Amino acid sequence: MAKKVTINKELCIGCGACTGICPNVFAIGDDGKAGVIGEADDDASIDEAAAGCPVGAIEAK
Numbered sequence: 001m002a003k004k005v006t007i008n009k010e011l012c013i014g015c016g017a018c019t020g021i022c023p024n025v026f027a028i029g030d031d032g033k034a035g036v037i038g039e040a041d042d043d044a045s046i047d048e049a050a051a052g053c054p055v056g057a058i059e060a061k
């Protein structure tokens with residue numbers, strides 16, 4: 001089963017890195033912050049996005 005992804009909007013700076021790595025999972029919303037729009041196909045890309053977030057706002061478990 002795919003990991004459950006959450007974004008800490010308090011931390012997110014809307015850089016868009018996660019949307020580039022997983023465009024089917026993350027999207028920048030009207031608030032200028034990333035949101036979760038779908039489920040991950042594979043955990044590896046989620047882990048990559050979480051590791052690539054400059055402020056550590058992505059939690060996956």
Ligand code: SF4
Pocket residue numbers: 007011012013014015016017018019026033034052053054055056057058
């Ligand atoms: S990589 Fe992190 S800071 Fe950048 S948009 Fe995604 S959640 Fe926000």
